[in-house]
Amino acid sequence: MSTKSYIYCDYAAGTPCRPEALAAFAEFATGHYANPGAHHPLAYIAKKHLYDLHDRMGRAIGADPREIVFTSGGTESDVLALRGMLAAAKAPRNELVISAIEHHAVLLEAQRLERAGARVHYAPVSADGVIELDALRRVVSERTALVSVMYANNETGVLQPVHEVAKIAHAAGAKYHCDAVQAFWKLPVNPKEIGADLLTLAGAKFGGPKGTGILYNEMTNRLAPVIIGGPQEWGYRAGTENLSGMAALAVAMELADAERERAWPRVEALRNRLEEMLSKALGDNVRINGAGAPRLPNISNISFLHIEGQAMAIQLGEAGYCVGLGSACAPGETDPSHVLAAMGLTWEDAIGCIRFSFGPDITDEQVNGLADLCVANYKHLRGLG
Numbered sequence: 001m002s003t004k005s006y007i008y009c010d011y012a013a014g015t016p017c018r019p020e021a022l023a024a025f026a027e028f029a030t031g032h033y034a035n036p037g038a039h040h041p042l043a044y045i046a047k048k049h050l051y052d053l054h055d056r057m058g059r060a061i062g063a064d065p066r067e068i069v070f071t072s073g074g075t076e077s078d079v080l081a082l083r084g085m086l087a088a089a090k091a092p093r094n095e096l097v098i099s100a101i102e103h104h105a106v107l108l109e110a111q112r113l114e115r116a117g118a119r120v121h122y123a124p125v126s127a128d129g130v131i132e133l134d135a136l137r138r139v140v141s142e143r144t145a146l147v148s149v150m151y152a153n154n155e156t157g158v159l160q161p162v163h164e165v166a167k168i169a170h171a172a173g174a175k176y177h178c179d180a181v182q183a184f185w186k187l188p189v190n191p192k193e194i195g196a197d198l199l200t201l202a203g204a205k206f207g208g209p210k211g212t213g214i215l216y217n218e219m220t221n222r223l224a225p226v227i228i229g230g231p232q233e234w235g236y237r238a239g240t241e242n243l244s245g246m247a248a249l250a251v252a253m254e255l256a257d258a259e260r261e262r263a264w265p266r267v268e269a270l271r272n273r274l275e276e277m278l279s280k281a282l283g284d285n286v287r288i289n290g291a292g293a294p295r296l297p298n299i300s301n302i303s304f305l306h307i308e309g310q311a312m313a314i315q316l317g318e319a320g321y322c323v324g325l326g327s328a329c330a331p332g333e334t335d336p337s338h339v340l341a342a343m344g345l346t347w348e349d350a351i352g353c354i355r356f357s358f359g360p361d362i363t364d365e366q367v368n369g370l371a372d373l374c375v376a377n378y379k380h381l382r383g384l385g
């Protein structure tokens with residue numbers, strides 16, 4: 001089966017690289033291979049491009065070029081934000097606050113910092129997966145170095161009240177890190193408008209190549225680097241710069257920004273239609289997780305009750321549909337996701353969960369076919385005739 005014959009409904013896990021981004025990658029890899037840190041004419045040209053690319057990446061999110069730290073993706077940016085801020089923090093600010101539904105990149109780094117002696121608070125979420133702001137207020141204090149709360153959850157698509165979170169962090173004199181990996185492309189993301197001091201993006205989620213990402217770091221904010229060595233990326237990330245990756249990322253960011261308003265309303269209508277069709281056909285046997293909260297337009301997290309989601313995903317896969325099972329960043333995990341558990345789902349409800357995440361290329365027919373298949377598979381798995 002060629003990859004073209006599959007219907008890809010797992011955009012929250014990865015996206016096809018845009019041809020324009022790939023062309024920029026190739027152009028820089030073959031044309032601007034000199035090390036920008038060297039001292040000869042080709043290096044000076046590469047250095048000029050390095051600055052221009054930071055300028056373009058910055059402009060796409062309303063930031064200054066010096067506020068852009070290029071990284072290998074979301075995980076590295078998240079780890080740099082948390083580890084870098086806690087290492088640079090001055091007493092008595094040695095505490096970290098995160099939400100209970102952060103991506104593993106944030107969650108596991110927070111747990112590592114905790115084992116190393118930092119105090120970490122985990123702010124709970126509502127049944128719809130939205131952070132409880134009163135609970136957040138209770139744990140943010142003059143001892144808080146950093147608050148890290150994502151913009152949109154990768155499993156449910158549920159949006160977090162990031163502007164409020166920023167205000168709560170700043171009122172206590174703490175810094176705010178926002179993991180905006182899932183939000184960018186579907187929503188305008190501007191760290192200054194949000195009030196984020198640090199913000200994470202990952203190219204692979206919006207048509208950039210895998211292995212590219214950004215940590216926005218507000219100009220006055222000082223971080224301790226995680227990868228040490230040379231002075232690259234304003235001293236925050238050592239290693240010869242990946243100019244080709246930056247060129248591809250800049251193109252992907254510009255295209256994502258340009259097509260946002262055009263691409264997603266239709267996808268949102270189709271996502272809603274899928275949910276309506278499943279609810280109509282299967283009634284109480286399906287639960288749409290996070291449906292009561294504002295969500296990204298393309299994600300639907302559905303619990304099919306009394307079956308295993310994996311069985312449904314395999315059957316959908318055999319029919320050509322690629323869908324997500326809980327969080328794609330935790331391959332092989334059989335425990336229910338920490339996100340669904342934080343929303344109060346039982347193991348039984350969470351185990352039948354599928355994440356559908358559509359891209360701008362999804363069609364009416366594909367969604368209708370998907371809904372029909374889900375209904376037929378569900379009835380088959382339950383022996384319902």
Ligand SMILES: Cc1ncc(COP(=O)(O)O)c(C=O)c1O
Pocket residue numbers: 012013072073074075076078103105150152153154179181182202203204213329
């Ligand atoms: C919200 C969120 N943060 C961080 C990451 C990690 O990004 P990467 O895979 O680029 O390291 C992901 C990946 O799915 C994500 O969805």
